[in-house]
Amino acid sequence: MNAIATFFEPARTHNAMASNFYRQTGVQTGLEAASPHRLVVMLFDGLMEAMAQARGAIASGNVELKCRAIGRAVRIVDEGLKSALDLQQGGSLAADLSDLYGYVIHRLTEANLHSDVDALEDCRKVIEPLREAWLAIAPQADSR
Known part of the structure; x- marks a missing residue:
């Protein structure tokens, strides 16, 4: 992996984690309100x-x-x-x-x-x- 890809890898991981959290929160909110x-x-x-x-x-x-x-x-x-x-x-x-x-x-x-x-x-x-x-x-x- 080159240095640029290594530099951006934490950002991709963070974005994936944030996206997953957002999805889970949306599902939880939907369940509670349903x-x-x-x-x-x-x-x-x-x-x-x-x-x-x-x-x-x-x-x-x-x-x-x-x-x-x-x-x-x-x-x-x-x-x-x-x-x-x-x-x-x-x-x-x-x-x-x-x-x-x-x-x-x-x-x-x-x-x-x-x-x-x-x-x-x-x-x-x-x-x-x-x-x-x-x-x-x-x-x-x-x-x-």
């Missing part, structure tokens, strides 16, 4: 983003990124969407959603094990209508 309905939308959006990233990683042969993206998707479904269900109060709808989320987790795991883009597409086809339905109830959810 309604419960908006939080679920954010989970769906994060899931769709993680699955798209995994598809790209599979296409480019980036195994590490594929594993990270699918791991993130599984955590969003399991720790976010599925764990938010109230199985005692939610009745059959909550039980059906729990089963559906279990299926998505299973397919995501298969996608990871076999670099299976079709399994990711299957998950997208299952999740997208739920996301759209959730967005459609936004006016009613926000007025409560």
Whole structure:
């Protein structure tokens, strides 16, 4: 590395750190200000983003990124969407959603094990209508 590049390296590192801090602060602020309905939308959006990233990683042969993206998707479904269900109060709808989320987790795991883009597409086809339905109830959810 030449002397000029070495001189600017700390500035690049500082800029990256500042940018990362800004992003984390923005996410934290967004989470704190979000309604419960908006939080679920954010989970769906994060899931769709993680699955798209995994598809790209599979296409480019980036195994590490594929594993990270699918791991993130599984955590969003399991720790976010599925764990938010109230199985005692939610009745059959909550039980059906729990089963559906279990299926998505299973397919995501298969996608990871076999670099299976079709399994990711299957998950997208299952999740997208739920996301759209959730967005459609936004006016009613926000007025409560």
